[in-house]
Amino acid sequence: MNAHPAQAQRPGRPSAERRASAPRLTAGWQATGRAAVLREHVDRYGPLPRRGAGGRGRGGLTEAVFKAGLTGRGGAGFPTGTKMRAVTSRRGPAVVVANGVESEPASEKDQALLSRAPHLVLDGAVLAAEAVRADVVHLCLPRASGWLTELMLGAVEERRQAQLDSVPIHVHGLPRHYVSSEETSLVRWLNGGEAKPVATPPRPSERGVGKRPTLVDNVETLAHVALIARYGPAWFRRAGLPEAPGTMLITVSGAVEGPGVYEVDLGTLIGDALIMSGISGQASSVLIGGYFGTWHDLRAVAGLPLTAAGLLHVGASPGAGVLFALPPGACGLAETARVLAYLADEGAGQCGPCAFGLPAIADDFAQLAAGRPQGPVLGRLERRFGTVAGRGACRHPDGAIRMAASALAAFAADVHAHVSHRPCVSTRRGHPPPAVLPIPRPWSEGEWY
Amino acid sequence: MVLTVSLSVDPTACTGHGLCADLLPELVELDEWGYPIVLSPDVPPELAAHARRAVRLCPTLALRLRSISGSAAARHRWA
Helix, strand or coil, X not given: CXXXXXHHHCCCCCCCCXXXXXXXXXXXXXXXXXXXXXXXXXXXXXXXXXXXXXCCCCCXXXXXXXXXXXXXXXXXXXXXXXXXXXXXXXXXXXXXXXXXXXXXXXXXXXXXXHHHCHHHHHHXXXXXXXXXXXXXXXXXXXXXXXXXXXXXXXHHHHXXXXXXXXXXXXXXXXXCCHHHHCHHHHHHHHCCCCCCCCCCCCCCCCCCHHHCCEEEEEHHHHHXXXXXXXXXXXXXXXXXXXXXXXXXXXXXXXXXXXXXXXXXXXXXXXXXXXXXXXXXXCCCEEEECCCCCEEEEHHHHCCCECCHHHHHHHCCCCCCCEEEECCCCCCHHHHHHHHHHHHHHCCCCCCHHHHHHHHHHHHHHHHHHHCCCCCCHHHHHHHHHXXXXXXXXXXXXXXXXXXXXXXXXXXXXXXXXXXXXXXXXXXXXXXXXXXXXXXXXXXXXXCCX | CCCCXXXXXXXXXXXXXCHHHXXXXXXXXXXXXXXXXXXXXXXXXXXXXXXXXXXXXXXXXXXXXXXCCCCXXXXXXXX
């Protein structure tokens, strides 16, 4: 996967821009397939609201975002207005951090948004900064994507020349580890430390960058903030469900004809999102939410809406909007084993239960996937799930265990065969099934600064 | 007023010495890699002195006691 902007224009590749209803964030992507320059951006969305107007400045925007019911689009789904209020309630100047690190390998929506609508994200970051009385914006990007950093530096320079913003915007490239996009990791890195999670409390909203109250929001969340500032909360609520308003970007991949990033209303049914992407009729399982997500039988979830509340009873959550349809012929247990090995490697190594527990769980799963279980592997896995979950400073072990446990349930028939020393084999006799989920190459071992 | 205190481990500070499980086996056991699992965060009054001792002797200061109410005065009294 890992779309480069050039790929969007490559003939024959399915368009990366689709939608289920009126486009918001993605309006205009199809027209150009490249980053909107400032003039195009203002032509499309209109200028920033006047300072002091309802949608701008102290108090006004925070309350508008609260009324809009916007929730974070980075994965946790926390109400953005509540977060802004928490930062505003603290004393002293605040800091805004725009999180575009997107370390989730199966997601490319933040990169797609930044590379097509950079000014929408920057508008949102600057407006949020004014609302929470911040005097600086830090935009955090994956260091591995140098082209994205260049593109965003260009957009920031355009705004500087137009004297558009009341606060400076600093662009940073962070190491690409799975745990480095966690909000406490960003704060720690911006404070000169390693891009590793820190135990909370205090939350960044209480004590973040430079010990100041810090608003950390995903870049897509900030793009929605920019639109709420312009058009208001009532407009925002015209898309999505009353209890889950707005649109969201999703990344669909796997056994689909049109893999890529789509903008859909919250509440879009999982089946509809997959059909829109051209899912293969033979796919029978889907991964929802990314590598901290959960595997499901497609028939059990196709009719469920892609919202936190709608997926709660099947133990799933939309995460950062990742849907992966397992191709027929691939083995869900082998895929899970690959992801667990990756997540075990990607831990920060700060907490014993995670540093020792995840490699042990990944090894158990590798035995299971290969059909070579040593001893009672299922009992051992269940016990290790129970003892490791909830004992890290961050959600890394919990997320990995959640995925592992969901695989045992969703692929129960395969589990039975694998523990009986009958692993999946592809149609070409004796060959292991194809590896399909993207696993990034290890990011320079040990580099956390 | 009965003060309720809560026992916890800072997982980033803990390096698995295991002293806490020796000093406070009623509330702490070790996992298969030697890291403490707090069986119950609530410390009954009869174990309060043992808990305070375990907190004081933790080589990495990873074992913590804090009052549920979280007031600084209560923390000082207990830890």
